[in-house]
Amino acid sequence: MIEVKQVSHRFGDGSTGLDGISLRIAAGEFVVIAGANGSGKTSLLRHLNGLLKPDRGSVWVDGLDVTRNLCTARQRVGMVFQDADSQIVGETVADDVAFGPQNLGLPPAEIERRVAHALAVVGLAGASQKRPHLLSGGEKRRLAIAGILAMQPKVIAFDEPFSNLDYGGVRQVLAEIVRLHTKGHTILVATHELEKVIAHAGRLIILQNGRLVHDGRPQELLPIVERYGIRQPWTVRMGKKVDSWLN
Amino acid sequence: MTVYAALMAALTAVGALIAIPIGPVPIVLQNLFVMLAGLLLGARWGAASMGVYLLAGALGLPVFAGGSGGIGRLLGPTGGYLVGFLPAVLLIGVVSGGKTRFWMRDAIAVAGGSLVIYGFGLVWLNHITHMGWDRALAVGMLPFLPGDIAKGVAAVLAARSLRPRLAWRGRP
Amino acid sequence: MAELTAFGYQPRQSFLHRCDARVKIGSLLIVSSAGLYARGWGLLVLTAAAGAAFLCGRQPLWRTLRELRWFFILLAAILASRAIFTPGRPLVQVFTVAVSSRGLVDGVLVCWRLLLIVLSAMVLAATTRASEIRAAVQWFFAPVPFVPEKRLGTMLGLLVRLIPLIFGRISEVRCAQLARCVDCRKNPIYRMRVLVVPLMERLFDAADELVLAMTARAYHENRSGPLLQAGRSDWLVLSAIAAAGLVAVIV
Ligand SMILES: Nc1ncnc2c1ncn2[C@@H]1O[C@H](COP(=O)(O)OP(=O)(O)OP(=O)(O)O)[C@@H](O)[C@H]1O
Ligand SMILES: [Mg+2]
Numbered sequence: 106m107i108e109v110k111q112v113s114h115r116f117g118d119g120s121t122g123l124d125g126i127s128l129r130i131a132a133g134e135f136v137v138i139a140g141a142n143g144s145g146k147t148s149l150l151r152h153l154n155g156l157l158k159p160d161r162g163s164v165w166v167d168g169l170d171v172t173r174n175l176c177t178a179r180q181r182v183g184m185v186f187q188d189a190d191s192q193i194v195g196e197t198v199a200d201d202v203a204f205g206p207q208n209l210g211l212p213p214a215e216i217e218r219r220v221a222h223a224l225a226v227v228g229l230a231g232a233s234q235k236r237p238h239l240l241s242g243g244e245k246r247r248l249a250i251a252g253i254l255a256m257q258p259k260v261i262a263f264d265e266p267f268s269n270l271d272y273g274g275v276r277q278v279l280a281e282i283v284r285l286h287t288k289g290h291t292i293l294v295a296t297h298e299l300e301k302v303i304a305h306a307g308r309l310i311i312l313q314n315g316r317l318v319h320d321g322r323p324q325e326l327l328p329i330v331e332r333y334g335i336r337q338p339w340t341v342r343m344g345k346k347v348d349s350w351l352n
Numbered sequence: 353m354t355v356y357a358a359l360m361a362a363l364t365a366v367g368a369l370i371a372i373p374i375g376p377v378p379i380v381l382q383n384l385f386v387m388l389a390g391l392l393l394g395a396r397w398g399a400a401s402m403g404v405y406l407l408a409g410a411l412g413l414p415v416f417a418g419g420s421g422g423i424g425r426l427l428g429p430t431g432g433y434l435v436g437f438l439p440a441v442l443l444i445g446v447v448s449g450g451k452t453r454f455w456m457r458d459a460i461a462v463a464g465g466s467l468v469i470y471g472f473g474l475v476w477l478n479h480i481t482h483m484g485w486d487r488a489l490a491v492g493m494l495p496f497l498p499g500d501i502a503k504g505v506a507a508v509l510a511a512r513s514l515r516p517r518l519a520w521r522g523r524p
Numbered sequence: 525m526a527e528l529t530a531f532g533y534q535p536r537q538s539f540l541h542r543c544d545a546r547v548k549i550g551s552l553l554i555v556s557s558a559g560l561y562a563r564g565w566g567l568l569v570l571t572a573a574a575g576a577a578f579l580c581g582r583q584p585l586w587r588t589l590r591e592l593r594w595f596f597i598l599l600a601a602i603l604a605s606r607a608i609f610t611p612g613r614p615l616v617q618v619f620t621v622a623v624s625s626r627g628l629v630d631g632v633l634v635c636w637r638l639l640l641i642v643l644s645a646m647v648l649a650a651t652t653r654a655s656e657i658r659a660a661v662q663w664f665f666a667p668v669p670f671v672p673e674k675r676l677g678t679m680l681g682l683l684v685r686l687i688p689l690i691f692g693r694i695s696e697v698r699c700a701q702l703a704r705c706v707d708c709r710k711n712p713i714y715r716m717r718v719l720v721v722p723l724m725e726r727l728f729d730a731a732d733e734l735v736l737a738m739t740a741r742a743y744h745e746n747r748s749g750p751l752l753q754a755g756r757s758d759w760l761v762l763s764a765i766a767a768a769g770l771v772a773v774i775v
Contacts, residue, residue, distance in 0.1 A: 151699070154703055156702055156703060157698050175707070176705055177707050178709070179702070179703055179704070179705050180705060183703070185701040186696075186699070186703070188696060189728065190726060190729075191693070191696040191697050191699075191700050191722075192700040192704075193702065193722060194636050194700075194718055194721075194722050196513060196588075196702075204701075204704055204706075204718075205704035205705060207709075208706050208708045208709050209705055209708060210705060210708060238517075239605040252704060253703075253704070256704065256705070353684055354675055354678060354682070355731045355732075355734060355735050356728065356731060357679060358679040358682035358683050358686060358731075359678070359682075359686055359728070359731045360728055361683050362560055362682075362683050362687050363684035363690060363724075363727070365683070365687055366691060366694070368716075370694070372694075372698070372719070374707075374712055374715035374716065374719065375585060376539045378615070379712060379716070381716070383774070384716060384720065387537055387723070388720070397563065400679070401679075404676065404680060404683060405683070406681055407661065407676075408680055408684075409774045410645075411646050411649070411657055411682075412646065412648055412649025412650075412657075413654075413684065415683075415687075419651065421528070421640065422552075422644075422645025422648065422649055423552065423556050423641060423643075423645050424556075424641035424642030424643075424644075424645050425595075425642070425645075426597075427556070427560070427638060427641055428595065428598060428638050428642075429598055429601070429602055430598065432537050455754075458654060464734075475662070477682075478710070480602060480634060481601070481602050481605040481606060481607050481609070482604045482606050482610050482627070484609055487605075487609070488532070492540045495533070502712050502713050503716065506537075506712075506714050506716035506717045506720065508719045509713070509717045510716075510717050510721050510724070513717075513765070514721060514724055515727065517725060517727065524685045
């Protein structure tokens with residue numbers, strides 16, 4: 106599904122974003138990418154839909170080279186950004202969700218259908234004529250998810266989906282992510298707050314200084330994550346199993 | 353309002369410094385922001401924002417396209433366009449302002465403002481280079497006309513979406 | 525883009541760095557206006573003055589010239605245009621293109637003037653702190669009616685503060701839109717509108733926030749700025765420049 110081959114990226118000012126990362130993600134996986142601030146989580150996600158181009162190595166989605174098939178890659182790999190506000194384009198909630206499908210050049214009837222469906226999925230159907238800026242933090246994030254869903258991506262990548270959200274907001278968004286996963290989407294979540302999401306993940310990837318240092322099952326990696334500047338879920342510290350925030 | 357005027361001045365500066373790859377060629381958005389300064393802030397504050405921009409540039413802050421140069425930039429061959437921002441924004445503010453908001457007025461204002469910028473720009477270009485009016489027109493106006501028309505339309509449309517939100521937020 | 529925030533200021537120890545900002549700005553104005561009128565010998569006098577200032581400010585020549593690379597292209601264009609399009613006795617003729625001697629002399633003169641002014645302005649920018657420039661601007665505009673000089677100073681400060689913020693916001697908004705395939709759309713008007721509206725909306729929010737943060741730190745316009753002090757040497761510099769300007773215009 107997704108294949109990252111020996112990707113390195115250096116920013117214009119000389120700082121290293123990624124350093125020789127290789128990984129392979131199969132369809133239907135739920136992967137958490139963890140690491141301290143500045144470890145390269147955002148940079149890695151941005152390579153998956155061609156927002157950043159690798160200096161060395163290559164990224165493949167469904168057997169297509171991302172840098173040569175930007176539009177397809179962006180449609181297949183939807184991305185929900187760290188800052189939900191910067192994603193808002195439209196003047197109403199429905200307008201905003203329609204932005205992506207319109208860009209894809211779909212017929213109006215199809216766009217309407219997709220918008221209605223995406224809004225229903227994230228539970229914002231009643232707010233479709235509201236102004237996006239008046240939504241709450243959790244609702245804005247769900248709106249961003251709807252905007253991505255309307256493009257019908259196979260993979261959905263979340264960059265720090267829980268930042269700035271209160272307890273209720275986190276639960277709303279988390280429930281959304283889990284529901285999308287059960288519906289068959291491949292899910293990638295970049296975060297440093299493992300506690301909130303790791304109970305649902307099948308795989309944990311740890312980054313440090315732009316390098317991939319661990320890739321394995323959460324149960325095996327959780328005992329050592331604190332070495333990489335990531336906080337361990339408290340239940341693990343207490344010697345118990347991780348607990349879902351949805352319970 | 354002070355901070356909004358400073359914001360438009362800063363946007364004008366950024367507009368000069370980066371070209372954004374949209375459309376067939378990368379587009380320099382500077383004129384777009386100049387027009388928006390007039391449409392959104394009105395004559396008085398729009399002119400204030402352009403005044404601050406030009407002053408900052410004259411004093412050597414690298415806010416003009418293609419690097420620094422301070423007051424020499426304003427006197428150089430392309431300086432007329434920069435100086436023209438000020439009367440252009442005044443004109444745009446005056447023409448588009450008033451009680452009734454009507455898109456025709458915005459459009460006329462933007463077109464007039466652009467002509468003012470070209471007027472100042474071409475007069476000075478011709479004065480410095482002695483190239484003659486026909487050549488000045490060919491070098492200093494015609495190649496930029498299509499882009500400027502697109503920017504003018506975009507400015508009018510953007511102003512229409514932005515105005516209600518500016519009014520809504522209350523002015524400090 | 526980091527250089528943008530600092531007025532091109534180069535911290536060094538030199539006479540010019542210690543000089544009063546008002547004197548430096550005044551000198552720049554004198555050199556610029558005199559430079560526009562001076563010819564031949566007058567320009568030479570001014571160039572000598574500016575050159576002295578350049579050496580005195582201990583500026584790296586190479587870096588300065590590189591900063592000006594675009595300007596040199598413009599200058600070359602002016603020279604060519606003047607030389608070709610000024611009517612006069614042809615000096616050299618290549619096919620239909622004739623270079624007149626009067627045009628050539630004129631062109632060199634114009635380029636010289638512009639270069640002189642640009643270099644002087646760069647010396648000012650490199651040797652004067654932003655806060656000093658702001659204070660000097662406030663001082664200059666204090667006697668001017670209808671210009672609230674304190675507010676002007678505040679706006680200059682905000683301008684400098686907002687530019688890097690805008691760069692950040694532009695790249696954020698652009699990334700988010702690219703992820704939703706905005707580049708499948710070819711209509712530039714649509715693209716501009718869709719970029720500019722959310723961008724400016726977010727920037728207005730950010731500007732409001734900035735005002736709140738400044739108010740929270742008790743910002744008001746009558747705040748204490750850097751002290752401007754003109755000593756004997758400053759007056760000496762100003763009179764020397766004024767004399768040079770006068771000579772330049774008269775000669
Ligand atoms: N546009 C940029 N220009 C220069 N350096 C950058 C840029 N973006 C990121 N970096 C650098 O690249 C490194 C990785 O950044 P990245 O944003 O991928 O980290 P992150 O893991 O997402 O961090 P965070 O948890 O803070 O979001 C950091 O050291 C950062 O300073
Ligand atoms: Mg990040």
